[in-house]
Amino acid sequence: xxxxxxxxxxxLLNPDQATPKGLIDSSGRPAGKRFDVYRNNVVxxxxxxxxxxxxxxxxxxxxxxxxxxxxxxxRKHPPRLPILMFYGAEFPKFxxxxxxxxxxxxxPDVARLELARRVAYHAADVPAINPEALGxxxxxxLMGARFQFAPxxxxxxxxxxxxxxxNFNMIEDxxxxxxxxxxxxxxxxxxDPHMAAIGAxxxxxxxxxxxxxxxxxxxxxxxxxxxxxxxSAALGIMLQTEIITKIDL
Amino acid sequence: MLxxxxxxxxxxxxxxxxxxxxxxxxxxxxxxxAIGWLEIxxxxxxxxxxxxxxxxxxxxxxxxxxxxxVGLSIGAEGHLDIDHLNRLKKLENWLKxxxxxxxxxxxxxxGFFLNDLxxxxxxxxxxxxxxxxxxxxxxxxxxxxxxxxxxxxxxxTESDRSEIEFLRDVAKRTGCGLLLDVNNVFVSATNHGYxxxxxxxxxxLELVGEIHLGGxxxxxxxxxxxxxxxxxxxxxxxxxxxxxxxxxxxxxPLPTLIEWDNDxxxxxxxxxxxxxxxxxxxxxxxxxxx
Numbered sequence: 001x002x003x004x005x006x007x008x009x010x011x012l013l014n015p016d017q018a019t020p021k022g023l024i025d026s027s028g029r030p031a032g033k034r035f036d037v038y039r040n041n042v043v044x045x046x047x048x049x050x051x052x053x054x055x056x057x058x059x060x061x062x063x064x065x066x067x068x069x070x071x072x073x074x075r076k077h078p079p080r081l082p083i084l085m086f087y088g089a090e091f092p093k094f095x096x097x098x099x100x101x102x103x104x105x106x107x108p109d110v111a112r113l114e115l116a117r118r119v120a121y122h123a124a125d126v127p128a129i130n131p132e133a134l135g136x137x138x139x140x141x142l143m144g145a146r147f148q149f150a151p152x153x154x155x156x157x158x159x160x161x162x163x164x165x166x167n168f169n170m171i172e173d174x175x176x177x178x179x180x181x182x183x184x185x186x187x188x189x190x191x192d193p194h195m196a197a198i199g200a201x202x203x204x205x206x207x208x209x210x211x212x213x214x215x216x217x218x219x220x221x222x223x224x225x226x227x228x229x230x231x232s233a234a235l236g237i238m239l240q241t242e243i244i245t246k247i248d249l
Numbered sequence: 250m251l252x253x254x255x256x257x258x259x260x261x262x263x264x265x266x267x268x269x270x271x272x273x274x275x276x277x278x279x280x281x282x283a284i285g286w287l288e289i290x291x292x293x294x295x296x297x298x299x300x301x302x303x304x305x306x307x308x309x310x311x312x313x314x315x316x317x318x319v320g321l322s323i324g325a326e327g328h329l330d331i332d333h334l335n336r337l338k339k340l341e342n343w344l345k346x347x348x349x350x351x352x353x354x355x356x357x358x359x360g361f362f363l364n365d366l367x368x369x370x371x372x373x374x375x376x377x378x379x380x381x382x383x384x385x386x387x388x389x390x391x392x393x394x395x396x397x398x399x400x401x402x403x404x405x406t407e408s409d410r411s412e413i414e415f416l417r418d419v420a421k422r423t424g425c426g427l428l429l430d431v432n433n434v435f436v437s438a439t440n441h442g443y444x445x446x447x448x449x450x451x452x453x454l455e456l457v458g459e460i461h462l463g464g465x466x467x468x469x470x471x472x473x474x475x476x477x478x479x480x481x482x483x484x485x486x487x488x489x490x491x492x493x494x495x496x497x498x499x500x501x502p503l504p505t506l507i508e509w510d511n512d513x514x515x516x517x518x519x520x521x522x523x524x525x526x527x528x529x530x531x532x533x534x535x536x537x538x539x
Contacts, residue, residue, distance in 0.1 A: 001406045001407070002370070002405075002406075002407045003370070003405060003407070004326065005325065005326045005327075005355060005358045005367075005369075006358065006359065008358075008367065009358040009359065009361070009363065012363065012367075013363075022370075022405055022406045022407060023403040023404070023405060023406075024403065024404050024405070024406055025403070025404065025441070025470065025472075025474075026404055026440075026441040026442045026443070027442075028406075029471075029472070031402075031403040031404075032470065032471040033470050033471045033476070034402040034403045034440075034470055034471075034476060035402070035403055037402040037468075037476070037478055038365055038367060038402065038403075041364075041365040042363050042364060042365045045364045045365060046364055049364070078361040078362060078363060078364075079361070079362040079364065080360060080361065080362065081333075081362060082292055082319075082320025082321070082322070082330065082333055082356065082357060082362045083292045083295050083320065083336075084292070084364065085293070085295075085296055121296075121299050121300070122296030122297060122298070122299050122301070123296075123297055123298060123299060124297035124298040125297075125298035125299065125302075125303070151297065151298075188299070191299060191300040191303065192300075
């Protein structure tokens with residue numbers, strides 16, 4: 001009655017499946033409840049990882065509902081890596097498919113924001129340029145420059161007020177979110193992730209620069225899509241959020 | 250096969266160390282003589298940067314560090330995850346920890362990581378697989394590893410040898426050392442109805458490079474018998490301290506870690522566990538010196 005790891009794993013993740021027959025206690029009796037220790041360890045430890053990863057989703061759903069939904073998630077989507085710091089990448093999509101949550105369509109994007117913050121938290125350390133360095137560049141040269149950005153940088157566009165929802169649940173006295181879309185720029189100036197709400201014009205401009213376009217091309221394309229685009233305001237945000245790591249002239 | 254120890258930059262003293270938790274950082278730095286060394290879980294330091302790695306770099310300047318892997322899945326039937334092995338190698342290369350250990354257990358199957366230390370039957374087939382995996386680990390990482398005895402809750406009908414025979418054989422064939430988790434000995438002995446002191450008597454103590462101590466929870470199996478669960482969520486209990494003392498009387502003092510990974514207490518509580526371990530280590534040291 002050999003128990004292979006395939007059978008062990010299947011029984012582990014499915015509480016309705018019987019304990020494999022080749023597992024016993026020291027008197028030769030069926031392992032029964034002893035096997036449940038492994039079942040519990042797997043689910044509880046992954047639930048803890050989910051609680052660490054998605055504190056705002058837990059607050060929005062309440063502990064009980066979060067546990068029920070996460071418990072289902074961890075059985076259907078166990079980690080693919082033996083590192084838990086990035087676990088839960090499929091959670092936003094999973095939340096979107098939960099019928100019970102259809103009245104809270106902002107949940108998947110809030111989960112995406114929480115994931116992006118974790119990725120930023122563990123991103124490589126690359127120091128930002130000194131803001132004064134930008135002013136010292138000859139303006140004509142600057143217009144042809146390409147930018148390199150911090151590995152922590154992430155832009156997330158949502159139809160929902162994701163930053164305000166995050167703040168409202170995590171920061172005391174934060175204002176009640178107004179129903180409107182938000183674009184989040186996530187960066188990590190020191191060790192803690194930072195979020196800034198940016199306009200669609202700045203988001204487009206940044207995306208083009210991240211794609212490797214030079215300043216003039218990015219500016220022209222952005223101004224065409226958003227006639228009121230303010231370049232100096234956008235550069236100000238880029239310096240403030242400490243995302244520029246190098247300027248290639 | 251790897252022969253002997255590779256030299257380590259900062260050797261672990263035969264004193265008590267603790268498992269590092271970020272909430273204890275300031276207490277550790279403000280009171281650096283309280284503990285002899287620190288152990289980290291390798292997988293928590295496999296990001297690209299940020300606070301965790303900065304903290305570890307800071308601590309490594311001051312303390313000997315032991316690197317304890319929890320995700321390599323050495324007891325898996327399938328192949329080791331080469332990407333993960335390379336992540337371990339990368340960590341080893343910059344951290345240069347004084348000790349490096351992993352578990353006699355599996356945690357990954359068919360590409361899924363189950364985040365628990367799962368048991369394997371003690372057979373020739375398992376031994377051959379574990380030997381191949383440890384050889385691969387030691388080749389890639391380029392140093393000796395210590396293999397930890399597990400806490401187990403079930404037995405396999407197919408097992409045809411004792412845990413100690415199994416560990417002895419694997420160590421002999423790979424040149425790996427052993428990490429003796431005294432709490433695991435107590436937990437498994439209780440769960441499977443054998444004597445923990447007889448287990449220690451039979452254990453190849455000359456291969457042990459590190460000891461672990463931790464707390465466990467008490468549950469019951471279907472028949473009402475004690476079922477101990479290796480939870481790392483409480484203080485070390487008296488019978489485990491006694492078994493630790495018994496072990497050191499035979500082995501002499503060894504680097505000893507206090508593990509506390511869940512319901513993590515204030516620093517003072519953890520530090521007081523280290524004081525207790527140090528007292529027993531000092532007693533064993535005095536005896537060895539006579």
